[in-house]
Amino acid sequence: xxxxxxxxxxxxxxxxxxxxxxxxxxxxxxxxxxxxxxxxxxxxxxxxxxxxxxxxxxxxxxxxxxxxxxxxxxxxxxxxxxxxxxxxxxxxxxxxxxxxxxxxxxxxxxxxxxxxxxxxxxxxxxxxxxxxxxxxxxxxxxxxxxxxxxxxxxxxxxxxxxxxxxxxxxxxxxxxxxxxxxxxxxxxxxxxxxxxxxxxxxxxxxxxxxxxxxxxxxxxxxxxxxxxxxxxxxxxxxxxxxxxxxxxxxxxxxxxxxxxxxxxxxxxxxxxxxxxxxxxxxxxxxxxxxxxxxxxxxxxxxxxxxxxxxxxxxxxxxxxxxxxxxxxxxxxxxxxxxxxxxxxxxxxxxxxxxxxxxxxxxxxxxxxxxxxxxxxxxxxxxxxxxxxxxxxxxxxxxxxxxxxxxxxxxxxxxxxxxxxxxxxxxxxxxxxxxxxxxxxxxxxxxxxxxxxxxxxxxxxxxxxxxxxxxxxxxxxxxxxxxxxxxxxxxxxxxxxx
Amino acid sequence: xxxxxxxxxxxxxxxxxxxxxxxxxxxxxxxxxxxxxxxxxxxxxxxxxxxxxxxxxxxxxxxxxxxxxxxxxxxxxxxxxxxxxxxxxxxxxxxxxxxxxxxxxxxxxxxxxxxxxxxxxxxxxxxxxxxxxxxxxxxxxxxxxxxxxxxxxxxxxxxxxxxxxxxxxxxxxxxxxxxxxxxxxxxxxxxxxxxxxxxxxxxxxxxxxxxxxxxxxxxxxxxxxxxxxxxxxxxxxxxxxxxxxxxxxxxxxxxxxxxxxxxxxxxxxxxxxxxxxxxxxxxxxxxxxxxx
Numbered sequence: 130x131x132x133x134x135x136x137x138x139x140x141x142x143x144x145x146x147x148x149x150x151x152x153x154x155x156x157x158x159x160x161x162x163x164x165x166x167x168x169x170x171x172x173x174x175x176x177x178x179x180x181x182x183x184x185x186x187x188x189x190x191x192x193x194x195x196x197x198x199x200x201x202x203x204x205x206x207x208x209x210x211x212x213x214x215x216x217x218x219x220x221x222x223x224x225x226x227x228x229x230x231x232x233x234x235x236x237x238x239x240x241x242x243x244x245x246x247x248x249x250x251x252x253x254x255x256x257x258x259x260x261x262x263x264x265x266x267x268x269x270x271x272x273x274x275x276x277x278x279x280x281x282x283x284x285x286x287x288x289x290x291x292x293x294x295x296x297x298x299x300x301x302x303x304x305x306x307x308x309x310x311x312x313x314x315x316x317x318x319x320x321x322x323x324x325x326x327x328x329x330x331x332x333x334x335x336x337x338x339x340x341x342x343x344x345x346x347x348x349x350x351x352x353x354x355x356x357x358x359x360x361x362x363x364x365x366x367x368x369x370x371x372x373x374x375x376x377x378x379x380x381x382x383x384x385x386x387x388x389x390x391x392x393x394x395x396x397x398x399x400x401x402x403x404x405x406x407x408x409x410x411x412x413x414x415x416x417x418x419x420x421x422x423x424x425x426x427x428x429x430x431x432x433x434x435x436x437x438x439x440x441x442x443x444x445x446x447x448x449x450x451x452x453x454x455x456x457x458x459x460x461x462x463x464x465x466x467x468x469x470x471x472x473x474x475x476x477x478x479x480x481x482x483x484x485x486x487x488x489x490x491x492x493x494x495x496x497x498x499x500x501x502x503x504x505x506x507x508x509x510x511x512x513x514x515x516x517x518x519x520x521x522x523x524x525x526x527x528x529x530x531x532x533x534x535x536x537x538x539x540x541x542x543x544x545x546x547x548x549x550x551x552x553x554x555x556x557x558x559x560x561x562x563x564x565x566x567x568x569x570x571x572x573x574x575x576x577x578x579x580x581x582x583x584x585x586x587x588x589x590x591x592x593x594x595x596x597x598x599x600x601x602x603x604x605x606x607x608x609x610x611x612x613x614x615x616x617x618x619x620x621x622x623x624x625x626x
Numbered sequence: 627x628x629x630x631x632x633x634x635x636x637x638x639x640x641x642x643x644x645x646x647x648x649x650x651x652x653x654x655x656x657x658x659x660x661x662x663x664x665x666x667x668x669x670x671x672x673x674x675x676x677x678x679x680x681x682x683x684x685x686x687x688x689x690x691x692x693x694x695x696x697x698x699x700x701x702x703x704x705x706x707x708x709x710x711x712x713x714x715x716x717x718x719x720x721x722x723x724x725x726x727x728x729x730x731x732x733x734x735x736x737x738x739x740x741x742x743x744x745x746x747x748x749x750x751x752x753x754x755x756x757x758x759x760x761x762x763x764x765x766x767x768x769x770x771x772x773x774x775x776x777x778x779x780x781x782x783x784x785x786x787x788x789x790x791x792x793x794x795x796x797x798x799x800x801x802x803x804x805x806x807x808x809x810x811x812x813x814x815x816x817x818x819x820x821x822x823x824x825x826x827x828x829x830x831x832x833x834x835x836x837x838x839x840x841x842x843x844x845x846x847x848x849x850x851x852x853x854x855x856x857x858x859x860x861x862x863x864x865x866x867x868x869x870x871x872x873x874x875x876x877x878x879x880x881x882x883x884x885x886x887x888x889x890x891x892x893x894x895x896x897x898x899x900x901x902x903x904x905x906x907x908x909x910x911x912x913x914x915x916x917x918x
Contacts, residue, residue, distance in 0.1 A: 197864065201883045208670050208886065226671060339866030401757030403778035403867050413758065567671070570885045577692075577869055584780045584868035606669055606887075 160490050161188040162497060165203070166218035167196045170270070170480050173510065173517040177501045184500075187493045197340045200226075200569045207232040212487040216494040221258040221267065221478030225566040225615060228261035234484045235264045239495040246503035250523045254554045258478040258561070262618065267481035268498045270507075272522030274553040275349050275476045278414065278428050279304055279421045281447045283323050283330075284314065293317050304449035306469070308350055308390050311421060311452050315397035318420035326417065326441075332397035333421045334410055339580040341406030344572050345476040347391050347579050349423055352472040352560050353454040355383030361620050364461045368474075368560050369571075371460075372622055375604055375613040379575070380597035382465070383458035388589035392582050403583055415440040423451060425476070426520030429546045430513035433538050437516075444539055448549040473552075473559040479522060512536035520550065527551050564619040567607050574599045664893035671886035683893035692869070692877060693894065697901070699784055700874045704852040707791045708845055714792065715799025715844075716837075720829070722800070723807045733804075740797040748861025751790045752777070755862065777863050780870040787858045787871055795851075799844055806840040807833070842913040846906055853902050874898050 164174055171193045178189040192214065194202055200223065206213050207230070219227065227233050240248075248256075251269055259267040283289060284303050294300045297313050305311045315332030323330055335346040352368055355378065359365035363373050370377055378384065395402055399418060401409075407424065414422040415431045415438055422428060431438040432446050453471030458464075482498045484491045500506070510519045511526050514536040521527060526547075533543035553559060563571060578596050581587035587595075604612050614624035664683055668676040687693050722733055739747070754761050755776035763773050776786045810833070818828050834841075855873040859865055865872035878898060882891030 197860070201879075204671060204886060205883060230671065338864060339869070340864030399758045400773050400775060401759075401778055403775075404756055404758075404863075406864075409756075418758075567885075573880070573884060577865075580866040581868040584778070584866070584870075586780055586868040586870075607672060 160186075160493060161190050162215045162490060162494055163190045163192060163213060164216045164218075164494075164497075165192045165194065165199075165214040167199050168193060169516060169518040170218045171517075172515070173270075173501050173519075176510075176515040176517065177506060181497055181500050185493065185496065187490075187497070189497070196342075203227070207485065207487075210487070212485075212489070214485060215488040215490060216497065217483050217485065218270065218480055219267075219483055221273075221481045222562040222564050222568055224258075224261045224266065225564050225568050225619075227483060228264075228266040229566045229615060232485060233266045234486050234488065234491050235266060236268065236484065236495065237265050239484075239491060240265060243492070243495055243499065246499055247523070247525070250504055250525050252522055252524060252554050254475060254559065255479060255522045258475070258564075259481055267483045268495070268502065269479065269522055270482055270498070270502055271479035271519040272511075272526075272550070272554055273425055273475065273477040273479035273520060274550065274559070275345065275423050275451060275474065276426060276429075276549050276553070277304060277421070277423045277449045277451050278432075279447045279449070280324070280417075280419075280442065280445055282445045283318055283420045284447070286323075289317075289323065304447060305421075305452045306471075307452050307454050308353060309455065312390065312393055312397070315394060315421060319397040323420070324417065328418075330417070331399045331419045333394055334398045334402060334405060334414060334419045335391075335394070335423055336405060336407050336410050337395065337398075337403050337580075337583055338406045338409075339576060342477075342576075343579055343583075344575045346423070347387060347575070348476065348562075349451050349474060350387035350390055351384045352474045353451070353470060354386045354457055355381065356470070356472040356560055357457060357459060357466070358470065358472070358558055361622060364459070366558065366560070367620065369563050370600075370604075370613075370616055372613070372617050372620055373625070375609050375616065377597045377600040377604075378460070379600065380593045381458055381460065385589045385593050386458075388579065388582050388592060391579075392585070392589065395583055403580075412438065415442055417441040426511075426546070426550055427518060429542075430511075430516055430520075433536070433542065434513060434516075444542055446542070448546045450549055450553050473556045475553070475559050475561055478562045478564070479520075480518065508532045509536070512538065521547065522554075561619060565607075565612055565615045567603050567612075570603050571600055574603075660892040660895055663889050664896050666889045668889045669886055670888045676889070679889070683890050684897070686890065687893060687897055692872075693874075695869060696872050696874045696877045699870060699872065700853060700855065702784060703788060703791070703855055703873065704849050706785075706788045707795065707852045708848050710788070710792050711796045711799045711848060712841065712845060714796045715803050718796070718800045719803035719807055720833075722804055736797045736800055738797075739794045740801075742794070744794065744857035745861055747790065747794050748857050751786075751793075751858075752862045755786055778867050780868040783863055783867055783871050787855070787862065790858050790862065791852065791855075795848065799848065802840060802844050803837065806837055810836055838913065838916070842910065845909060845913070849909065850902060850906065853898075 166174065171191055174189055174191045178191070182188055199219065203214075203217055203219065204226070205211070252272065255269045255272050259265055259269050284301070290300060293314070296317065301310050301314055305314055311333065317332070318330065319332035320329060322328060336343050337346065348368070356368050357365045361367065361372075363371060367378065369379075399405075399413065405413070410422060410424055411428050411431050413419065414428055429446070429448060432440050432442055434440060435443055450471070450473055453469060455469055456465045456467050457470040459466045484494045488494055504523060504525045507519065507523060508526055508529050509515045509532065510517050511521045512533045512535075514532070530540065530543060533547075534540060538546075575596055578587065578592040582589050582592045617624055665678060665680055666676040667679045667682065718736065722729060722736075757763055757773060757775050757778055760776070762776065767773060775782055777783050814832055814836075815828060818832055823831070854875050856875045856879065859871055859873050859876045863871040865876055874894075875898070878891055878894045881887045881894060
């Protein structure tokens with residue numbers, strides 16, 4: 130009996146030893162990269178991760194979380210020193226907190242060591258957003274800007290155009306040139322079956338739900354009423370703060386007008402508009418519920434893929450940069466300037482990949498991203514062939530039309546879509562997103578008070594006044610001088626003495 | 627010495643010791659640490675520097691409109707869910723306490739919502755309540771009723787979250803009250819029947835008083851749990867529309883883990899704790915008084 134139990138103990142120890150050995154061997158044999166991303170950006174790992182694992186022998190461990198908690202998770206990891214992630218996909222406008230906070234690894238050294246696939250092919254706007262204080266801190270993945278989409282079968286219909294002219298006393302432009310025009314068109318097309326599919330359609334939709342990036346819907350409009358074109362200085366080319374005093378500009382007539390207009394647009398959208406995040410916004414538009422929408426380039430990709438996204442509007446959508454305004458607020462003269470103004474705005478700045486300073490294997494992390502974003506693979510991503518939320522950002526994305534057609538686009542649609550995006554990314558006066566430390570907090574309060582205005586619970590004037598006060602406090606918290614100089618740098622201005 | 631270690635009076639402490647250590651490390655220490663932090667201005671995102679500001683954070687809470695708005699919603703939410711769940715739970719428990727066919731089947735069915743994780747419940751109800759494409763509105767329209775803006779109307783959205791909570795947590799009340807009902811002494815009911823008491827009288831004058839201790843406990847447990855509302859706000863409305871469904875827990879989370887204002891978040895947590903404690907003591911005292 131004793132002998133038997135001794136044997137059992139010995140064999141148990143051997144078995145445990147073997148199991149531990151196997152696990153240790155596999156751990157030694159394969160480095161694991163912990164990659165944090167939200168959906169759909171994380172799908173790039175599903176698409177190209179297995180291929181790269183075979184090539185490199187490095188294992189990819191995908192960690193997927195929802196967008197509203199991405200900033201919280203990333204910063205908590207950095208502050209507590211958990212070192213849980215080797216590579217993270219983040220919005221470029223977080224550079225102020227991430228690179229400015231000293232949490233990221235500068236990538237210039239890795240770029241020199243391992244090279245970068247066709248750096249000259251990256252558009253200047255995107256080359257700019259991956260840098261912070263002159264150093265490269267992120268790897269490009271996406272070329273973000275908001276586009277304006279409209280249903281050609283509605284807006285280009287001569288019968289409807291004539292009817293509109295009779296009702297409103299003027300003929301609208303296609304695509305609409307101003308937000309006022311957009312409002313009238315939205316009103317005209319709201320609440321009736323203009324595409325004869327037996328369902329009631331609506332005028333316009335946009336991202337309006339709290340905590341789902343609704344602030345960018347507002348900034349799309351605010352840029353038109355606020356930004357004075359010209360060489361960037363105290364009064365020109367600025368959107369968020371006075372670049373000499375760091376005084377918030379949100380409590381100025383331009384922003385207030387934009388907020389009022391956005392609130393007005395909610396009247397001509399679907400009843401559930403205030404529950405629309407980016408997912409709802411995209412899916413409902415491609416299902417044919419609205420005449421107009423403004424959003425990132427993803428809508429184009431979804432429109433072209435009826436099988437995957439249930440699109441009923443393939444080929445029926447027109448694309449353009451954002452509409453402008455017939456007046457713009459002149460802060461210097463303290464009055465409205467009556468002239469047409471249109472400002473392109475690089476909302477979000479695009480998704481980029483960053484390597485934390487604490488990454489266990491920065492070299493492999495760098496190699497993985499340059500592998501999945503080389504010209505060939507990134508073209509497959511932006512055309513939607515392997516959709517992962519990325520929009521065109523390399524010059525070659527705008528010229529490789531065959532790949533777009535291979536991904537299911539018609540030549541006409543692809544050409545029009547790329548023309549709209551290219552005109553925004555190539556615009557030297559395009560306004561950049563807020564890229565200073567605390568941008569997440571500044572924007573969360575903007576989002577909170579915007580949601581009050583959109584729900585009709587607060588006036589635009591009061592909301593802008595309140596946001597301005599809060600922004601002042603956030604600036605004070607981060608240090609006014611520091612914030613001012615970082616903001617100036619983001620605008621391409623020299624720091625103040 | 628060895629005898630001392632082995633002595634019976636000490637042995638019980640050896641068993642309790644791990645729990646005490648765990649409790650000190652995981653509960654007491656963080657609470658004291660948070661209390662200390664609440665007197666400091668510490669923006670963890672900027673750096674490790676902490677500035678002592680005394681009661682500054684608490685003073686700021688008094689002036690914080692967002693805090694008062696969120697407190698108002700949280701109190702409304704807790705009051706509503708506790709009252710509705712208790713009433714429904716009591717009614718259903720009385721029904722299921724009777725003998726009828728498929729009684730066990732219904733008992734199990736009613737328990738199902740409670741077994742789902744709240745975040746999954748939030749995802750499910752977000753889809754059900756979606757004003758344009760949600761199943762609930764589709765059904766309402768199918769029977770000729772108007773659309774309801776479940777998650778987009780600032781006056782309806784708070785009620786929508788109450789509905790979700792009632793759906794998920796009424797079974798908890800039901801389960802506990804049913805167990806209590808089944809352990810009631812039958813002789814009292816027999817005596818009441820002999821005295822000619824009606825069903826209603828029996829329920830009001832015998833069942834309710836006998837259930838009072840368990841009702842007190844359940845009300846407290848549900849209230850404390852409901853105060854911690856986070857998942858439904860996060861998963862269904864994101865705190866909107868117009869910030870009308872932002873709970874106090876969600877606000878503390880935002881201050882602490884989105885803006886990293888650790889000092890202010892700690893002060894908010896302590897105020898939150900004191901509010902919950904105060905209300906719990908008040909409820910306990912009033913119900914005890916009632917029971918006497």
